[in-house]
Amino acid sequence: MDISDVIEYLRMVARSVGAEISSPFFYLQFGLILTAAGIALAANAALQARINTDSLADRWPPPLRRLAHLLVESFSTIVFAVLVIAARIAMYHSTWPSRSYMLVVAAKLALAWLMIRLVTSVIRNAFLVKLISVSAWVIAALSVINQLDPAVDALDSISIVLGGLRLTPLVVIKLGLLLIAALWLTNVASNFAENRINQSTDLTPSIQVLLVKMIRMGLLILAVAVALSAVGINLSALAVFSGAVGVGIGIGLQKIVANFISGIILLADKSVKPGDLVTIGESSGRISAMKTRYISVAAGDGREFLIPNEDLVTQKVTNWTYTDKNTLVKVNFGTNYESDPRRVCRLAAEIAGSAARAIKSRTPNCILTEFAETGMRFSLTFWIADPDGMDNVKSDVMLSLWEAFKREGIRVPYPVRELRIRGGALPVDTTVEVSN
Incomplete structure (x- = not known):
């Protein structure tokens, strides 16, 4: 289709539209369509006022x-389609030849929208639902008015050739729609596989x-x-882009690729896994998720650290639960020289053991x-079964030590300062001990 054919086609369409508009039946059909739309909106408002959509069909499967929710939401479209079909039947039997072309188009478009809403009701992604609904309705509208084939030819007439690859707007649209459908199906299948794998008790979290x-x-x-094969794109024709992709990886995507490879390494060597308690630099917490680019470490105070996978491979990582969850807790404390160190050690060990x-x-x-x-410095160590809440355990033991020291008369050392005051109210060279 060249430019002269397009111009001639547009002229033909303009003459057809002009002839249709000049007919009094055009305005009659237009009025009937507006009346049906008004009645449909009023009926929908009345239904919405009488029905509680939140509790609608709660006990149904x-x-x-x-x-049921879909029918209530589409009630205005259903009423509109019924009224337009009734008006079309009336005009078909009262006029000859039939003057109800616009009513037929309106009824078919309304029914097409209902079918599209019914089909897309199984999709949970709101953006995907809108995209598929609008695209399918546009295709249905072009088919109803017998303009689908000319539109396809027009979209296929404009092309860009890159190497052995011919790109047209039609190919791009088809590829986009097929990719969306294929990716949605991929997401559904992968989610199903993930649920089945996560339910398996024979696999470790990292293998899962x-x-x-x-x-x-x-x-x-x-x-x-x-998707590429379905639209007729030969995969070998994309070889021209492989060099550009390699250059892009070399220039700007090193970190992304490094994090992806590091994530695979971490999952394969099982050095860290979901549920482990780790310390990476100044960040400590339990691994809640392992993604392609990063791991999520929940700190326990509402924060989550997103740490790139590469950091776990190249930096020092403390894994508190790598081979054993048993954790050694160390408590440092001191007493003055008046205390019996052996008695202090026995008392501290008893408190930690309890x-x-x-x-x-x-x-x-x-x-x-x-x-x-x-004073004297002591180190008390004991084991707990899980590193979670280690600081709380340490605090409880230190509080128990303080109470025991108060009860047994053991004093905790504190610094002593000497002030030498020269002159003033006190005698010269008088020494005053000030204790904190």
């Missing part, structure tokens, strides 16, 4: 409940995440390949570590 990622990536590559979360099979240990200027 889910498919029937969704159908690795399998899910491999399935998602494989299905994504398959969906893209199928802690609620202390492992009873491992005896706590308390040692004297230093004779400092202000």
